[in-house]
Amino acid sequence: MGAVDDTSDSIARNRQAWNNTAADWVGPGQRSWSTDDITWGEYANPEEEVGALTGIRLDGADVVELGCGTGYISAWLARRGARPVGIDPTEGQLASARRFQAEYGPRFPIVQAAGEAVPLRGGSFDLAISEYGAAIWADPYQWLPEAARLLRPGGELVFLCNSVLFTLCAPDAEEPAGAALVRPQRGLHRVEYTDDEGVEFHLPHGEMLRVLRSSGFEVLELIELHAPPDAEDQQYITAAWAQQWPHEEIWRARKVA
Helix, strand or coil: CCCCCCCCCHHHHHHHHHHHCHHHHHHHHHHHHCCCCCEECCCCEEHHHHCCCCCCCCCCCEEEEECCCCCHHHHHHHCCCCEEEEEECCHHHHHHHHHHHHHHCCCCCEEECCCCCCCCCCCCEEEEEEECCHHHHCCHHHHHHHHHHHEEEEEEEEEEEECHHHHHHCCCCCCCCCCCCCCCCCCCCEECCCCCCCCEECCCHHHHHHHHHHCCEEEEEEEEECCCCCCCCCCCCCHHHHHHCCCEEEEEEEECC
């Protein structure tokens, strides 16, 4: 499968969709900003157990967060000595990020832009990171090469997205994922749900590997996440499902020098 330009309307639609729901993320943003603990995904899997950042030097590192939303990932990294820049296309989300900077600190630069086209100089960062954000709301055929452009040689990319299995089992309506496949894996790329105004992007593992490598990355690790034993059901996934099958995955790659 070659590069596909499927963002003719997705950037504008996602920006509008996230502006429409920005108020819903104020509470979660406050909770995340008010803690120093780094966690991942729907079930807040702790970094100490996940290890997605193991071996990455954060103190003094230049970091770009692609699709930062309310900016809590950047805040966590800044408190560990990193110099983050938050990137997001949504005015409402960035307004919340600025509010939380004033309330909790620290402050760091925030730029309104889509992950597919970041108005920053190439070769400026040691780490590019995305928890959901660009990882599912930007076209991987565009945002992954853009992440590579932004990184210095040897810089790392860490991003969390829905697992391929979850995407294949998630129905179009507002219902949790079940045990049956509801969409084909072949040709998986642009995904639209009937109850969501936005546009998501997901790739099968083989195609994700190909795009990462063609963008100039060496793939280091794929971490699959499950719900912890005491987890509760979420809007689109039950704890029982996520305890049996990975609901999220974290990719880690390094830009080839």
